[in-house]
Amino acid sequence: MWxxxxxxxxxxxxxxxxxxxxxxxxxxxxxxxxxxxxTLWAIATLGNVLGSCINYWLGINLLRFENAKWFPVSSQQLHQARLQFSRYGIYSLLFAWVPVIGDPLTLFAGVFRVPKRLFIPLVMAGKGLRYAAVIILAVGVEQLF
Structure with a gap:
């Protein structure tokens, strides 16, 4: 269990x-x-999707502080991010598993209010496929030796 x-x-x-x-x-x-x-695949996928949902929630709540002096993003940067996100669309969330860009993608999905009914299935599909590939590669490589 541990x-x-x-x-x-x-x-x-x-x-x-x-x-x-x-x-x-x-x-x-x-x-x-x-x-x-x-079981390993399901636990890893669900945990990773939950982590992305935390980022999504943070994104939803982030704009409350948009006018604060300490807010790390200018209005211009936020506008640029919105343009980029809308250019590549919500289907970019299929790549939420990619290192470095995946976490900000899920955060921006919250900032830009992507509907949860689209966010969760897209993120789950991408992350589920990634973890399936990790397991297949690990077991396959192990069987070679």
């Missing part, structure tokens, strides 16, 4: 603006907990 809890926490933190690397933990567990691959 193994699954650790994977879930790692997956949640990896999807937020906090540092984390759930892929490494998932790979190791996929090799050692071979019979539970679907």
């Amino acid at each position: 193994v699954y809890s650790g994977l879930f926490i790692s997956a949640v933190s990896s999807a937020t603006l906090l540092p984390g690397s759930s892929e490494v933990l998932l790979s190791g567990l996929a090799i050692t907990e071979n019979a539970q691959l679907v």
Whole structure:
């Protein structure tokens, strides 16, 4: 049970603006907990999507502070980000798993009020496919040796 809890926490933190690397933990567990691959996939995916939902929530609440002196983004930068996000569309959320750009994507989805009924399935699809690939690669590489 502790193994699954650790994977879930790692997956949640990896999807937020906090540092984390759930892929490494998932790979190791996929090799050692071979019979539970679907469970590992589901826990990692759900945890990572929850982390993205935290970013989304932060994005929704971020604009309350837009006029504060300490706010880290100017109105011009926010406008540029809105243009970029609208140019690539909400389907860019399929790439919320990509390091460096994924976390800000989910944050901006909240800032720009992407409907949850679109946000969650898109993020879940991308992250679910990524974790499936991690498991397949880990098990495949392990079987080679």
